[in-house]
Amino acid sequence: EITVKWAGSHPDNPLVKVILRPGMQMQYLTTHEPDDAQMECAIAAMQTVLAREEAEAARATDATEAIAAS
Known part of the structure; x- marks a missing residue:
């Protein structure tokens, strides 16, 4: 994860290009x-x-309406 973050912030670095190539x-x-x-x-x-x-979503709405009606 650290390598990915570092590589993302240094995309033009030749070392980054070599490391990420494979x-x-x-x-x-x-x-x-x-x-x-x-x-x-x-x-x-x-x-x-x-x-x-x-x-x-329709069943949830129906259930909510049934509870509210009672």
């Missing part, structure tokens, strides 16, 4: 833009989460 190369190799199938899966998952959150 990690940046690994990140380059292991990350890529998602393909269409991955995007479709992510959208479907988000829609499911949003629907569940809306249902939970």
Whole structure:
């Protein structure tokens, strides 16, 4: 953590570039833009989460109204 903070505050330092290079190369190799199938899966998952959150919020509102009415 200390190294990351120090490196972030000294991005032009040649030593920082040498120290961070292996990690940046690994990140380059292991990350890529998602393909269409991955995007479709992510959208479907988000829609499911949003629907569940809306249902939970509606139940909470109904419960609050029921308590207030009694």
